[in-house]
Amino acid sequence: MNRKIRVAIVEDQELFRSGIITLLNGHNKMEVAFDSSNGLEFLQKLKKDQPDVVLMDLSMPQMDGSEAAQKALALFPDLKIIVLSMLDQKDYYARMIKYGVKGYVNKDVNLSDLYDAIEEVAQGGLYFSQDILRQLVLDKERGSDENSYELTDNELSTLEMICKGYTNKEIADQMCLSIKTIEKYRNTLIKKTNSRNTAQLVMKAIKEELVLIEG
Template sequence: MIRVAVVDDHELFREGLVMVLNQMNDIEVNADFGSGQEFLKAIDDLDIDLVLMDINMEVMNGIETTQKLKAIKPEVKVIAVTMYTDDSYYLQMINAGAHGFVLKKAGKYELGQAIHEIHNGGNYFSQEILQKMALNAIAKPEETENKLSVREIEVLQLICKGHSTKEISEMLFLSHKTIEVHRSNILRKSGKKNVAQLVMWALKNNYATI
């Protein structure tokens, strides 16, 4: 069972989202909150795997809430939820520790897919959001001191498609440990801290396309 919390200051949307999530067989909403402050006050008593976090909230937005959450419980994964495809906060949300993005207009299937992929160690980006982020990232490619090997590029491309370490291991017929080594080397060479940042770096440097 995937234990989820919902943080969104729009009551009707939050209630609808909780209802949809509770209809999924292997997902359980343990709590929902109307603000980042309420969520953080309760965090020590929550037993959750993942949070659906609204970006645009008053007083404390999703970026600040995510940063504070990660300082307290870094193992809890965050899916950013927004109604905008032109939001200027995407990269800030990634840097705060978000593992993926879903638009508020997404359907039940896409929402479930995002939760499962991120819970299993992958990442997820709604296509509209990914396209917007990719366009913003198209500038001068970032130089990296150590070029990626052919195998590392292969692993990176699969990471960008949202596959987990386990899935990549099975697809490439390599051990889980070997994929983890490649993953660590890619992060080190790119200078990125997490998969979401890595996806944007890969797009910017033409290692992956959408």
């Protein structure tokens, strides 16, 4: 009834790329739209075929993932990109979020979490590996202990659930409020924190410890 999620893979390591292709093509809900070994090749193929989700490596020859993501999202702002990252690539985190990527997963992610990430992002959500979120908290440069955003209790509760990946409907059900009210809270949070989008809001919330990550 529902068509498969079409995934593009951008990865320069042939063995790793081939493995992901085999795994995704073997999944009953997913298929590989195309694969590329660098950002330049990816952009050329993207102009002819827009997949549902992109798995994007960062370190690649000719054009790296950071530049490729920026250019791809400039061409197709609704493109859903998940970054394949290593923890030592933390310098890229904030930059990629500003570009509008929808998720971050470690390259050593287990298979079920990778599938979850693809499904969540394909459905319009966000997905960030817990270890990457923890790293952002560890790397936080401490300033004043008080945040200047003046968030209400309901806004903070909404923010916490957004960071956990809840949909507007799920948040509304949890808080016994209407979906329109939750949408209003989400928009207010983006404005108050001076974020460009929900993905940047999530990362800012974690980095500035507006919410706590368990574990």
